[in-house]
Amino acid sequence: MKRRIAATRAMLQRLRVCLSTVLILTICFFGFWALKLPYWYIDETKLYRADPSVLTIQGNFITPDYKIINLIRQTQLPKTQIFRLDTKELEKNISQLQSVKKVYIRRIWFPARLVVVLDERVPVFLLAPNLDSEPNIALSADGFVIDHDYLPFKTEVKAKKLLTYGVRDGKDEVWDKKRVEEIWKLTKALETYSNQEVKYIDLRNATDVYIMLSDYLIRFGEINDTALTRAKYIASILPEAKKMTQKIKYIDLRWEDARYFCLKEPKENKEQTPSKTILEQEIDKPSQTQQLDDEEITQSQYIEIPDEN
DSSP: OHHHHHHHHHHHHHHHHHHHHHHHHHHHHHHHHHHTSGGGSOOHHHHHTTOTTTEEEESOSSSOHHHHHHHHHHSOOOSSOGGGOOOHHHHHHHTTSTTEEEEEEEEETTTTEEEEEEEEOOEEEEEESSSSSOOOEEEETTSOEEOGGGOSOSSOOOOEEEEOOSEETTEEOOOOHHHHHHHHHHHHHHHHHHSSOOOEEEOSSTTSEEEEOSSOEEEEEOOSTTHHHHHHTHHHHHHHHHHOSSOEEEEEOOOSSOEEEEEOOGGGGSSOOTTSOHHHHHHTSOHHHHSOOGGGSOGGGEEEEOOOO
């Protein structure tokens, strides 16, 4: 009986060893076979065609798809399983686009596909030579220039229009973070104190800037250290402007110690096109009449706004 029990135990031990060996070999074979499946590899043909089954782009509200696809085509991706694929080079190339702040590439293992997630820069200003022209350059809040290759944007953006010829002091206009922030702070200050939207800012004459609110045109003068102080006056000026029975040509905020209403003359209402308001016509005239000439404005047209203090 002891010998039979011992023999049975030995046979069961050998059977377990055999089954374990077969199971391990089966798992290894199945694993090797599974790793060689084409689903672990990116199909380059579909990738370069931006097939949704292989490539998905998310967060590109202003960046054209073709720019991202071109960079993917120019980047040599290794032919390996998706979980071993290094995407750092591709992320570096895509992050060099003007409209992209950050980029992250997710790898979906099975079936293999890529998800490009973009964190884009927010355009705050659109530059154009006049109101009728399409913008040719955009500026982001952090001072980056987004050139005309990205325009028009895929989706509508809430950006202010800046009228400029692209030349300043005889040289090409230079935009940096400091200057963009200066104009952006002024824009937000005017909207805060006036409860009106800034439609556009005319920078074609840097020493005599015009700013169009929803209802009134402001002759702001130069944007300097006193700009934010002068912008605060609009809160007390607009209630007075609404009481005026005469039509206001513009609100003059060029000086820190005095504010004026410039009134319209009746003859200015004769020539008006139905497609534009009078204020838009004033701001969009040719360069020779862009800056209003003080000599042509009579004393009766100027009304000083009394200091509330």
